[in-house]
Amino acid sequence: MRDHGIGHIVGTILDAPENASVVKELKEHAREAGFKAGYNECLSHVNPFYKSKFTDERSGFHGVDTKALYAAAVDTYNNLSISAIDDIEEFLEAENYVDRLRLLYDYPEEEETASGSKEDAGTSGTKED
Template sequence: MMLGRRSLRLIRVPARLDKVVSSLQAEVQARAVAVTDLTARVSDAEKRADAAVEAKDVLVSSFNQLEADREWLRTHGIARIVEAIMNAPETSSGLDLVKERARDAGFKAGFNRCIGHINVLSAGGYTDQASGFRDVDTEGRLKAAVASFYDTPLACVGELDECLEVADYVDRLRMLYPDVEEEEPAGGVGGDAGTSGSK
């Protein structure tokens, strides 16, 4: 009888032990799954954090570049663009023509006014016969010269438009209009070092 009870106990202990082991294995597996899930989530969070840091660095870099570009445009670029437009050959020739036409129109108007005053004083019949502008529409020529001046395309404005059509337009503008300091020869502004007193 004693052996029978002992063998029953021995059979019951491994059965209970198997249940405990199975339970522990299930718990270990559940924890392993939880750890794997947590590890995946932590890895994903780390990737997102790294991406956020990279995005922040890109934004800071972009902001710094925008600040530098704005400063260059403010201190150099705009002045260089205006200078290029003012010094353009088309601007110079157009203004020369407008000045010439304005001078001609002013001369003709002054000549005719003078003749009018002389005729009042002398009761004579002076005309603009001797004037080189007789029968010349100087006012119309002046208006045409002004219209032509404003309608003439400037090559430098075309280059400027091409620069402004691209994303890195400030870099293109810097190449098109380099800083003045880079162009000045070493030894003095304008290269007139040592010429004072010899005029």
């Protein structure tokens, strides 16, 4: 588990479709909010030099509440349910949690050492009371 398991579990969580889609949306809304804020910042610097005032009417974000969209995306990410994490939580409640996690993530068999024991950091794969 120590050699292969944690990295594999983390990869599974990060590559989960649920995570990928929400992170993509979060990045898009953060970018849009940044563009709108930058556009408005630019207008605040340019307008003092001209008699007529420039507005964000030509911007693609005119009338769009990018901050609210970003906040909603952050909220969605914070409340995200990833099936891989749900499976891990379920299996950790079982007595043979290590074996179940190995089945879930299809770990390669650990090689036996010269002494004939497996290198499993002393875990038998079951919980002791």
